Amino acid sequence: MTRLHKVIIVLCCMILSSCTNPDNEKPIDNNKLNQSLSKGFQLLEQNCFSCHNPNALGETKVAPTIAAVKKQYMEGKVSENEFTKQLIIFMNSPSEAASKMKEAIKKFGLMPKMNLSDEQIENIAKYLYNNNIENPDWFSKYYALEKTKHGTFPKGLTPVEQGLQFALQTKAVLGRNLLNAINTKETENALEFCSLKAIELTDSMSLALNVKIKRVSDKNRNLSNAANEEELKYIIAAKDLLSKNQKLIPRITEINGRWVAYYPILIDRMCLQCHGQKNADIKPKTLNMIKKHYPNDKAFGYKENDIRGIWVVDMKK
Ligand code: HEC
Numbered sequence: 001m002t003r004l005h006k007v008i009i010v011l012c013c014m015i016l017s018s019c020t021n022p023d024n025e026k027p028i029d030n031n032k033l034n035q036s037l038s039k040g041f042q043l044l045e046q047n048c049f050s051c052h053n054p055n056a057l058g059e060t061k062v063a064p065t066i067a068a069v070k071k072q073y074m075e076g077k078v079s080e081n082e083f084t085k086q087l088i089i090f091m092n093s094p095s096e097a098a099s100k101m102k103e104a105i106k107k108f109g110l111m112p113k114m115n116l117s118d119e120q121i122e123n124i125a126k127y128l129y130n131n132n133i134e135n136p137d138w139f140s141k142y143y144a145l146e147k148t149k150h151g152t153f154p155k156g157l158t159p160v161e162q163g164l165q166f167a168l169q170t171k172a173v174l175g176r177n178l179l180n181a182i183n184t185k186e187t188e189n190a191l192e193f194c195s196l197k198a199i200e201l202t203d204s205m206s207l208a209l210n211v212k213i214k215r216v217s218d219k220n221r222n223l224s225n226a227a228n229e230e231e232l233k234y235i236i237a238a239k240d241l242l243s244k245n246q247k248l249i250p251r252i253t254e255i256n257g258r259w260v261a262y263y264p265i266l267i268d269r270m271c272l273q274c275h276g277q278k279n280a281d282i283k284p285k286t287l288n289m290i291k292k293h294y295p296n297d298k299a300f301g302y303k304e305n306d307i308r309g310i311w312v313v314d315m316k317k
């Protein structure tokens with residue numbers, strides 16, 4: 001046999017073996033895994049990194065780094081299932097009782113609730129568990145690559161899902177500003193930080209869809225955040241559903257060739273210091289400031305899980 005023959009035989013074997021690969025299922029599984037990792041990364045990017053610095057060596061102004069959170073949840077070499085379960089428990093109702101990081105609560109205050117589905121939290125858990133995000137080098141070496149590989153906005157969403165992503169993204173930035181202001185100043189000086197004025201989404205997706213976001217309420221604090229007739233109808237219907245313990249559903253309508261979507265905003269514990277009971281949850285000093293800036297304020301007297309208002313997300317079709 002000549003050398004060429006040998007090479008040809010080896011090549012044929014390689015081609016044949018790859019065609020008859022008994023592991024035919026594998027590429028499909030990998031696909032699923034990759035999709036899940038991509039979703040996990042995108043969710044972290046949009047909803048978590050604004051507070052949890054992805055750089056393990058970076059600063060922790062409003063919350064521990066994501067590396068520190070992962071380390072704490074990995075304590076005792078937990079399995080992926082256990083890791084996921086623990087994450088779901090905390091995310092579904094952040095509380096001191098469910099916390100593994102009580103020192104962080106003392107330092108930064110309790111995390112506001114993020115309203116993600118269990119499936120979304122599972123994707124986040126999968127990404128965190130299977131990536132070396134706790135490595136001090138991860139940020140400088142991989143973060144930019146991961147953004148290119150996974151993208152930063154999920155693909156193939158319906159308009160109503162898309163709008164929700166934008167609302168949650170805004171909520172994460174707003175939450176960071178609020179926590180930052182409350183932790184570094186007194187609450188009464190933090191008032192301006194519950195305003196959306198300074199928040200603009202600048203990722204390519206929101207720019208492409210020319211997204212406009214506002215929050216309105218039936219009991220508004222700022223005069224310009226009063227709900228209009230259509231929005232009020234939705235808020236009243238949502239309150240009715242909530243009182244019957246039924247699931248709240250977002251609404252989307254087409255107005256002048258654009259999608260306009262409504263999503264409920266619920267009160268969590270962190271909101272009470274400015275929207276709760278006067279003189280019980282809201283400190284007198286804060287109350288005085290609110291009265292001074294918003295003489296027609298109606299946005300108080302709330303309890304946890306009450307409907308505070310709605311997000312109105314307006315997007316190009
Ligand atoms: C508005 C800021 C903010 C955003 C956004 C945020 N977090 Fe947090 N998170 C915090 C703060 C503050 C703490 C520390 C206090 C605490 O543990 O509640 C924390 C703690 C945690 C903890 C540890 C909880 C414990 O005490 O055991 C986990 C897990 C966590 N965050 C996951 C996430 C995930 C996942 C996301 C994105 C979906 C996210 N966080 C988004 C502020 C935020």
Ligand code: HEC
Nearest residue numbers: 190191194195215217220221222225266270271274299309
């Ligand atoms: C530090 C005080 C403070 C905290 C904490 C706070 N808010 Fe506010 N909130 C305000 C102020 C002040 C305004 C008026 C902002 C403006 O002028 O646009 C406001 C406005 C709003 C609005 C717009 C409608 C309106 O009444 O003008 C919504 C919705 C809202 N807050 C929801 C929340 C939720 C939900 C939380 C908790 C996650 C929260 N706020 C936490 C002070 C606060």
